Amino acid sequence: MDITLHNTQSGKRERFEPLVPGEVSIYLCGPTVYDFAHIGNAVPAVAFDVLVRLLRLEYPKVTFVRNITDVDDKINAAGIATGRPIRELGERYAKEYQDDIAALGVIPPDVEPRATGHIPEIVDMIETLIAGGHAYEAEGHVLFHVPSDPDYGTLAKRSLEDMLDGARVEVAPYKRDPKDFVLWKPSTPELPGWESPWGRGRPGWHIECSAMIRKHLGPVIDIHGGGSDLTFPHHENESAQSRCVNGGTPSVRYWLHNGMLTMGTGKMSKSVGNIVTIRELLSRHDGEVLRYALLSGHYRAQLMWNESLAQAQSSLDTLYQALRDTDDGSNETAASYANADTDAFPSDVVVALCNDLNTPQALAAMHALASQARRADSPESVRALRAKLLAGGWLLGILTKPVAVYFHGVGESADAMAPDVVEARIEERNAAREAKDFARADAIRDELAAGGIQLEDGRAGTRWRRV
RNA sequence: GGCUGGAUGGCAGAGUGGUCAUGCAGCGGACUGCAAAUCCGUUUACGCCGGUUCGAUUCCGACUCCAGCCUCCA
Numbered sequence A: 001m002d003i004t005l006h007n008t009q010s011g012k013r014e015r016f017e018p019l020v021p022g023e024v025s026i027y028l029c030g031p032t033v034y035d036f037a038h039i040g041n042a043v044p045a046v047a048f049d050v051l052v053r054l055l056r057l058e059y060p061k062v063t064f065v066r067n068i069t070d071v072d073d074k075i076n077a078a079g080i081a082t083g084r085p086i087r088e089l090g091e092r093y094a095k096e097y098q099d100d101i102a103a104l105g106v107i108p109p110d111v112e113p114r115a116t117g118h119i120p121e122i123v124d125m126i127e128t129l130i131a132g133g134h135a136y137e138a139e140g141h142v143l144f145h146v147p148s149d150p151d152y153g154t155l156a157k158r159s160l161e162d163m164l165d166g167a168r169v170e171v172a173p174y175k176r177d178p179k180d181f182v183l184w185k186p187s188t189p190e191l192p193g194w195e196s197p198w199g200r201g202r203p204g205w206h207i208e209c210s211a212m213i214r215k216h217l218g219p220v221i222d223i224h225g226g227g228s229d230l231t232f233p234h235h236e237n238e239s240a241q242s243r244c245v246n247g248g249t250p251s252v253r254y255w256l257h258n259g260m261l262t263m264g265t266g267k268m269s270k271s272v273g274n275i276v277t278i279r280e281l282l283s284r285h286d287g288e289v290l291r292y293a294l295l296s297g298h299y300r301a302q303l304m305w306n307e308s309l310a311q312a313q314s315s316l317d318t319l320y321q322a323l324r325d326t327d328d329g330s331n332e333t334a335a336s337y338a339n340a341d342t343d344a345f346p347s348d349v350v351v352a353l354c355n356d357l358n359t360p361q362a363l364a365a366m367h368a369l370a371s372q373a374r375r376a377d378s379p380e381s382v383r384a385l386r387a388k389l390l391a392g393g394w395l396l397g398i399l400t401k402p403v404a405v406y407f408h409g410v411g412e413s414a415d416a417m418a419p420d421v422v423e424a425r426i427e428e429r430n431a432a433r434e435a436k437d438f439a440r441a442d443a444i445r446d447e448l449a450a451g452g453i454q455l456e457d458g459r460a461g462t463r464w465r466r467v
Numbered sequence B: 001g002g003c004u005g006g007a008u009g010g011c012a013g014a015g016u017g018g019u020c021a022u023g024c025a026g027c028g029g030a031c032u033g034c035a036a037a038u039c040c041g042u043u044u045a046c047g048c049c050g051g052u053u054c055g056a057u058u059c060c061g062a063c064u065c066c067a068g069c070c071u072c073c074a
Helices: A039-058 A073-082 A086-103 A115-131 A160-165 A205-217 A228-245 A278-282 A287-295 A310-325 A347-354 A359-375 A379-396 A403-408 A419-434 A438-450
Strands: A004-007 A012-015 A023-028 A061-066 A135-138 A141-144 A181-186 A201-203 A221-227 A252-258 A261-263 A453-458 A461-466
Touching: A004 A252, A023 A039, A023 A205, A039 A061, A039 A086, A039 A221, A039 A252, A039 A261, A039 A278, A039 A287, A039 A347, A039 A379, A061 A205, A073 A086, A086 A278, A115 A135, A115 A141, A115 A181, A115 A201, A115 A205, A115 A228, A141 A228, A181 A205, A181 A228, A201 A205, A205 A221, A205 A228, A221 A228, A228 A252, A278 A287, A287 A310, A287 A359, A310 A359, A310 A379, A310 A403, A347 A359, A347 A379, A359 A379, A403 A419, A403 A461, A419 A438, A419 A453, A419 A461, A438 A453
Parallel strands: A023 A061, A023 A221, A221 A252
Antiparallel strands: A004 A012, A135 A141, A141 A181, A181 A201, A453 A461
16 A cells, blocks of 8 residues: 655655655644634644554554644743733643544644753754854844755745745844844743753744654654645744754655635634634534544645534534444444554545545545445445444544444533433334324424434334434 | 645535546435435536647646735644
8 A cells, every 4th residue: 555645845746655664753743832722723633643543554653743832922922911820821722732632533642742841952953053054143042044054945945035025024133144043032031931052041933843853753754744834934944954953864754734724714813813713613513523524625725614514514424324324233433443454444445545645535435335334235244334434434533433422422411311311202202103192292202302302213213313 | 026726516525638526405206194304316517718639627828816825823
């Protein structure tokens, strides 16, 4: 099975081959923790979650690192604005982020490093850059000298002249070149800071990632990802720093970038204000529905976020309905296939994912399997197709709940009717129907409907679900 | 202005040089005391103008429009 991935560095799809046979190192830029994450922040987390699941099918050892940026001027600003300790703020929103994406079915990374835990490594790296003539100190700052790196600009594919044309930032007087960027900057007493050879200060954003990658995954890693809005300047700068520390060897072999989620006027972002938080969506929808909505578009394409999520809900329902229709009482879920052999997984789904993580095509394959499973005529083929469907669900991170929980789960509301109460009422209604007492039967149906219970009269009796 | 990437049916969204995406919605049927749900079936498409080709939504060129980045950003 060949995995192909679109590499931003080359601008092409390339066949993926790890540096060390059988071992994959993968890094994803995580959140800056100063507030609740919005649904756009979940796109790379979910996409990389699927990628890691896929890679683990093929490679015995996959090390996935996703950082948390917990020292940053936005956090400082939020701390000052709320009057709360800055460290506490970061801790809190890091936890909220972890909870949010766990609800979306994202498996925790192998290592989740914090920038604040890597100050010595950051300082080391900066010293190496200074020694190599790639960085210099000026007025308490340390700056990376962009002209010292002949390959600068090759990731974002823009020439140094292009960058100047659009420059909208005022150039600090101490910069030797307008494009030079900060590796270390001084902190005032009220701001977080660490002692360093250049005085008390804090690291720039780009160097944090470079240092954490180097420490946890080594000087050269296989895959590095993030949102396409990070390509420039964040990843370009990161790439430059690490390459210069490596003596010219690129530190990343495959760069992956996801497209932006748009809502209304354009890209969802806090500065525009057109955001919806994951937390808010989770109060109205199952996390799996959110995940399905994100997977329904290709990760590199821009996806229009539809807040109603009705389509994703209905589509996911269809897959769960197929599981319900083929229920064999085994109580298996997608999670049952977490460690299954490669041949347990549906090849159409695997092939789609191997093709630069084509999740829409993989979902189409899931619907095809669901349809086949419902129509299969022998119990053996029903069982086999159902197993494939669940295994595919594991790769995509959906179908993780028992069917009964999906349709009957009590959800958020504490006053929801308990399942045995619902079933007792259904029995009463069916007795009334038997006795042709339709007024009474309909009254019970209305009562249940008012409690959010929808009945389905079918050949095999009456089924129900919460809506 | 520069750089990147888009434009597919009512909507979302894959893909392909000639046959089918898929889902949602719609429509028809089955089932039902009725209704809903469910199940089965099904209509509708490839921005605009040229070119290459036996044949283009798919390849090439121009045009129009859109988005992202060039500032913090997933």
